[in-house]
Amino acid sequence: MRYLLPILIAVAFLIEGTWFQILVPPTDEFVWVPRFAFVMIVIISIYKGALTGFIYGGITGxxxxxxxxxxxxxxxxxxxxxxxxxxxxxxxxxxxxLLVLVVIVLAVSGLEILTYGIYHGIGYASVPFGDFAWQRWMPSVLLNGAFGILIMIPMRKIFNKLEREDRFKKASL
Structure with missing residues (x-):
């Protein structure tokens, strides 16, 4: 169970870069940016603590x-x-x-705006904010919010199981 979370994040990272691109063909109007690994990291951060989320986030980033x-x-x-x-x-x-979902949506939204701001601030991205918001930010928030809804309950069960195992290990010491 110890390596389950890193494996799940790795699988999500691979899915967002491969299978998703095949299953959802690009359109001219919207850019669907999957942040599945990041959504899982936000959930990990909520359930395991900010420092754990920071470490997983930094490595995955x-x-x-x-x-x-x-x-x-x-x-x-x-x-x-x-x-x-x-x-x-x-x-x-x-x-x-419901609050977990709100945090996920705000986190994905914050990630998209922060990275856009950094890239725009250093002159690496020249897309106006209005175009960015319509073509990339909103579709990404919707997509990743939907993924958050799908993954939230199974992840919660994983964390409950991990917590029970930790309590069992501490009690047996």
Whole structure:
């Protein structure tokens, strides 16, 4: 069970870069950007704590930079920061699935705006904000929010099982 979370994130990372691109062909009007691994990291941050989310976010963001970006550090910084912020209020959020969904949607939204702002600020992206918002931000938030709805309950069950195992291990010591 110890390696389950990294394996799930790796699988989500692979799906968003391969299968999703095949199953959902690009359109001229919308850019559907899957952030499935990031959504899982936000959930991990909520249930396991901000520091854990920061670590998972930083590592996965570095992979995102290396595989998909020509600038190293933008996604590493963005994933880590947003995951950390998402996990700060974890105790009050994790018992309410609707609030978990709100945090996921806000985190994905924040990630898209932050990375757009960084790329736009350094002159790497020249798309006006209105076009970005309509073509990429809104479709991405909808897509990843839907993924969050699908994955939230199974992930919660995984965390409950991990918590029971931890309690069992501590009790047996």
């Amino acid at each position: 570095l992979f995102q930079d290396v595989v998909y970006s020509s600038l190293i550090g933008v996604y590493m910084f963005s994933y880590g920061l947003i995951a950390y912020i998402s996990g700060v209020s974890s105790e009050s959020v994790k018992t309410k699935p």
